[in-house]
Amino acid sequence: xxxLIQLITIGISAFILELVMPWWCIAIVAFAAGYALKxxxxxxxxxxxxxxxxxxxxxxxxxxxxxxxxxxxxxxFSLSKPLLMLVTALVGGLVGGFAAMTGASLKxxxxxxxxxxx
Amino acid sequence: MLNLRFFISLAFTLILVFLLNNSWQLGATxxxxxxxxxxxxxxxxxxxEPKGFTGPKELQITGLTDKVTVVYDSLLIPHIFANNDDDxxxxxxxxxxxxxxxxxxFQTYAAGGRLSEFLGEGPEGRILDIDRSQRRLGLGYGAVxxxxxxxxxxxxxxxxxxxxxxxxxxxxxxxxxxxxxxxxLLDYAPEGWTPMKCALLLKRMALTLxxxxxxxxxxxxxxLFGKETLDLLYPDREPGIDPIVxxxxxxxxxxxxxxxxxxxxxxxxxxxxxxxxxxxNVGSNNWAVAGSKTATGSPILxxxxxxxxxxxxxxxxxxxxxxxxxxxGASLPGAPxxxxxxxxxxxxxxTNAQRDLVDWFKxxxxxxxxxxxxLDGQWVDTKKVVEEIKVRGKETFYxxxxxxxxxxxxxxxxxxxxxxxxxxxxxxxSHDHSEELLALHKLNRAQNHVQYMDALNYYxxxxxxxxFASVSGDIAMRVQGKYPVRRKDEGKFVLDGSKSxxxxxxxxxxxxxxxxxxxxxxxxxxxNQFPADSTYPYYVTxxxxxxxxxxxxxxxxxxxxxxxxxxxAKLQGDNFNMKANECIPVLLFYLYEELPDSSRNFxxxxxxxxxxxxxxxxxxxxxEAWWTELMPMIxxxxxxxxxxxxxxxxxxxxxxKENPNLSFFDIQSTPEKETAKEIVQKSLARAVRKISKWKKxxxxxxxxxxxxxxxxxGHLLPPLRPLGIAVKHxxxxxxxxxxxxxxxxxxxxxxxxxxxxxxxxxxxxxxxSGNPGSYYYSNMIDRWVADKHYQMIFKSTQAETEKAxxxxxxxxxxxx
Numbered sequence: 001x002x003x004l005i006q007l008i009t010i011g012i013s014a015f016i017l018e019l020v021m022p023w024w025c026i027a028i029v030a031f032a033a034g035y036a037l038k039x040x041x042x043x044x045x046x047x048x049x050x051x052x053x054x055x056x057x058x059x060x061x062x063x064x065x066x067x068x069x070x071x072x073x074x075x076x077f078s079l080s081k082p083l084l085m086l087v088t089a090l091v092g093g094l095v096g097g098f099a100a101m102t103g104a105s106l107k108x109x110x111x112x113x114x115x116x117x118x
Numbered sequence: 119m120l121n122l123r124f125f126i127s128l129a130f131t132l133i134l135v136f137l138l139n140n141s142w143q144l145g146a147t148x149x150x151x152x153x154x155x156x157x158x159x160x161x162x163x164x165x166x167e168p169k170g171f172t173g174p175k176e177l178q179i180t181g182l183t184d185k186v187t188v189v190y191d192s193l194l195i196p197h198i199f200a201n202n203d204d205d206x207x208x209x210x211x212x213x214x215x216x217x218x219x220x221x222x223x224f225q226t227y228a229a230g231g232r233l234s235e236f237l238g239e240g241p242e243g244r245i246l247d248i249d250r251s252q253r254r255l256g257l258g259y260g261a262v263x264x265x266x267x268x269x270x271x272x273x274x275x276x277x278x279x280x281x282x283x284x285x286x287x288x289x290x291x292x293x294x295x296x297x298x299x300x301x302x303l304l305d306y307a308p309e310g311w312t313p314m315k316c317a318l319l320l321k322r323m324a325l326t327l328x329x330x331x332x333x334x335x336x337x338x339x340x341x342l343f344g345k346e347t348l349d350l351l352y353p354d355r356e357p358g359i360d361p362i363v364x365x366x367x368x369x370x371x372x373x374x375x376x377x378x379x380x381x382x383x384x385x386x387x388x389x390x391x392x393x394x395x396x397x398x399n400v401g402s403n404n405w406a407v408a409g410s411k412t413a414t415g416s417p418i419l420x421x422x423x424x425x426x427x428x429x430x431x432x433x434x435x436x437x438x439x440x441x442x443x444x445x446x447g448a449s450l451p452g453a454p455x456x457x458x459x460x461x462x463x464x465x466x467x468x469t470n471a472q473r474d475l476v477d478w479f480k481x482x483x484x485x486x487x488x489x490x491x492x493l494d495g496q497w498v499d500t501k502k503v504v505e506e507i508k509v510r511g512k513e514t515f516y517x518x519x520x521x522x523x524x525x526x527x528x529x530x531x532x533x534x535x536x537x538x539x540x541x542x543x544x545x546x547x548s549h550d551h552s553e554e555l556l557a558l559h560k561l562n563r564a565q566n567h568v569q570y571m572d573a574l575n576y577y578x579x580x581x582x583x584x585x586f587a588s589v590s591g592d593i594a595m596r597v598q599g600k601y602p603v604r605r606k607d608e609g610k611f612v613l614d615g616s617k618s619x620x621x622x623x624x625x626x627x628x629x630x631x632x633x634x635x636x637x638x639x640x641x642x643x644x645x646n647q648f649p650a651d652s653t654y655p656y657y658v659t660x661x662x663x664x665x666x667x668x669x670x671x672x673x674x675x676x677x678x679x680x681x682x683x684x685x686x687a688k689l690q691g692d693n694f695n696m697k698a699n700e701c702i703p704v705l706l707f708y709l710y711e712e713l714p715d716s717s718r719n720f721x722x723x724x725x726x727x728x729x730x731x732x733x734x735x736x737x738x739x740x741x742e743a744w745w746t747e748l749m750p751m752i753x754x755x756x757x758x759x760x761x762x763x764x765x766x767x768x769x770x771x772x773x774x775k776e777n778p779n780l781s782f783f784d785i786q787s788t789p790e791k792e793t794a795k796e797i798v799q800k801s802l803a804r805a806v807r808k809i810s811k812w813k814k815x816x817x818x819x820x821x822x823x824x825x826x827x828x829x830x831x832g833h834l835l836p837p838l839r840p841l842g843i844a845v846k847h848x849x850x851x852x853x854x855x856x857x858x859x860x861x862x863x864x865x866x867x868x869x870x871x872x873x874x875x876x877x878x879x880x881x882x883x884x885x886x887s888g889n890p891g892s893y894y895y896s897n898m899i900d901r902w903v904a905d906k907h908y909q910m911i912f913k914s915t916q917a918e919t920e921k922a923x924x925x926x927x928x929x930x931x932x933x934x
Binding site: 024031054057062064066069071072076087091095101102 | 152153157160162163166168169299839890896
């Protein structure tokens with residue numbers, strides 16, 4: 001449950017922040033959610049939170065397209081259209097995943113420092 | 119203790135973001151910043167234009183003095199309604215940039231020799247070599263002169279400045295999300311526009327159209343083959359041609375005469391690596407028929423300029439309306455005003471007016487410092503210009519270009535050269551001051567023949583054949599450009615640069631340029647052929663003149679009456695292959711011996727062919743296969759280090775017919791001696807093999823012409839091949855429907871100049887938008903392939919235009 005909340009929070013906040021900030025705001029969002037909403041699978045929450053957001057957005061833009069730009073760009077990179085969508089999701093997802101993981105590991109660090117002195 | 123996991127994870131994330139936020143060179147390819155580029159909220163996905171997309175209803179534009187309305191019709195053609203010329207040109211700049219910014223800027227980078235700045239030096243340094251060529255040909259030097267001319271004239275300065283302002287207003291609205299696709303792919307951003315860029319763009323057009331020359335080729339041919347053979351292979355005037363203006367005995371003026379010092383013929387062999395000449399298929403058709411020959415009784419004017427077809431489309435169609443002007447037609451993205459078009463009273467179109475406007479002068483330096491060179495018996499100072507070429511990912515390249523009395527020394531031992539003694543300076547008409555924008559501004563507003571003639575007096579280069587027709591019933595043709603007065607054979611060979619008398623002494627006065635009005639035959643036409651009959655009192659020469667399209671057009675027009683717009687559309691799409699029609703009987707004449715079955719079948723297809731290059735024609739493919747085997751076989755003597763040029767198709771066919779024992783018909787690699795007969799037979803055997811290989815490769819028994827020709831409209835940047843579009847279409851070079859593999863009619867226009875209102879039809883192979891993510895990137899291609907035109911919306915009021923609107927945008931002034 002916590003995982004799902006974390007994932008959805010990442011997706012929604014990234015969606016909002018992307019309206020006003022460059023692409024790398026996804027790292028900030030995932031980092032913050034990794035820290036504040038730490039779950040058992042932070043990496044996966046970031047990966048799917050951002051990956052799905054990017055996939056759905058890309059898919060929606062492509063679905064309403066008046067010209068086959070996705071196919072054209074895919075061909076420039078010698079990819080197929082579904083593969084280009086997947087690569088898009090993966091690029092966003094990986095950044096989200098690692099950022100979420102980083103955020104989560106910061107929290108653990110704090111806890112261990114304050115509660116379990118060595 | 120520090121949390122190791124946190125730091126490793128943080129470092130990894132930061133590195134990942136850094137990698138994805140920057141562009142990387144991997145081998146020959148540049149990878150865009152993948153995070154930025156693939157982000158669907160800002161990256162390339164945002165360049166996808168949704169179905170039913172329309173632009174904003176209102177925009178605030180700094181610098182406008184009054185409100186401007188832009189009405190877009192269903193082809194996304196903007197109809198600009200402004201209250202004064204200043205606002206009109208500002209709006210033209212803004213609207214054009216909105217659809218074509220990347221293309222406009224790319225073309226000026228290309229002309230300015232700055233492609234390496236964002237493309238890098240390219241595989242084997244090819245991009246850097248292109249940049250150096252533009253610098254060493256002096257495109258910037260010519261553009262500076264053009265800019266000086268622009269600034270001297272109040273009107274032209276205003277036009278260029280306002281147009282520039284409009285483009286910059288658009289650039290100011292951009293962020294990464296709204297940037298055109300190509301900037302995102304290549305990871306760079308637009309810089310500000312300047313009037314200098316308009317000048318560079320005009321020079322780029324001149325480069326395409328009038329930089330062709332064969333001075334070095336002719337010099338070598340003279341040395342290798344002698345004067346007699348040279349004249350046989352490359353006659354100034356091919357017999358049996360139909361000139362643009364046939365006015366025999368009618369040239370009633372006193373021509374400029376030069377002291378006729380016979381020019382010394384050079385005696386040298388040049389083995390520099392000359393820059394390639396422009397594609398000989400760059401040409402055009404235009405004609406106008408008088409009311410006496412049309413069904414409506416009003417003149418009809420047609421024009422289709424042929425260029426290397428690219429996407430974004432070469433032309434941008436626009437309608438400009440302000441007090442005193444209501445003009446519409448094709449404009450060059452990056453240059454203000456309408457280049458080819460029509461207004462309420464007149465219409466005009468252009469074809470390239472080939473003439474030798476280039477000379478190469480051999481320079482003798484005093485010593486290896488190259489500080490002085492010989493001119494009229496003295497050592498004169500050279501001027502050294504250090505060209506700074508920025509190269510992405512590498513250190514800046516500095517190229518020293520030496521300027522002389524003649525112009526820049528393009529070729530020396532540092533560039534495509536042979537040795538220290540071979541230094542050639544470039545003299546080009548497009549280096550000179552000129553006022554083309556003023557000519558276009560006036561032409562856009564011309565109401566009649568007198569005003570058309572006046573406007574053209576300001577037009578210098580690239581020289582064009584301007585066809586004209588007016589609502590008042592006149593038709594006319596004028597071969598206009600700045601033409602040097604040439605002595606016989608002058609400009610054909612490389613010249614001695616140490617004598618200033620070898621240069622251009624005078625120019626043909628405008629009123630002595632080739633022109634005529636309302637000829638008795640009821641039509642005027644041009645298709646890059648020889649410009650005048652033999653009584654025209656000036657010496658005329660060029661790299662080559664076209665010999666087929668013009669005769670076909672004239673034959674059809676001569677025989678036509680009650681001409682309709684449909685007839686004209688049919689003629690623009692006419693596929694009759696006159697070259698094949700004249701060549702095939704000559705080839706068949708030599709094939710009287712028994713042939714193998716495969717050759718007999720091949721010949722049967724050729725013989726039964728109707729000589730039309732329609733899409734499904736097989737004969738057209740067979741003939742083309744044969745012709746492209748025959749030409750290199752005949753001119754194999756020209757495969758030498760010294761640069762040479764093949765004679766024209768027209769003259770080759772003539773020689774095959776009339777000189778069967780010409781030494782060139784001997785194939786050098788074989789021990790026996792071939793004549794026309796053997797070369798025809800041997801080329802046939804090869805053509806048969808070529809066609810059967812094609813059939814095997816394509817796993818088919820049919821060789822339809824459109825498949826065999828396999829045309830492709832590529833993106834302006836050829837490595838972006840998926841942004842180009844393959845088309846299956848009839849026609850070919852030398853055919854009225856002049857669509858070869860990559861060249862073709864870039865704009866087709868038909869104007870009926872009726873008293874009740876000018877009506878026009880047009881189409882071009884592409885679309886108004888330069889965005890590969892827009893429906894309007896290529897929406898007109900299908901109709902263009904079908905040789906069908908669109909009727910243009912051309913009204914004189916905003917209200918009437920709005921009836922056909924897709925949407926309108928108000929451009930509202932904001933004070934600075």
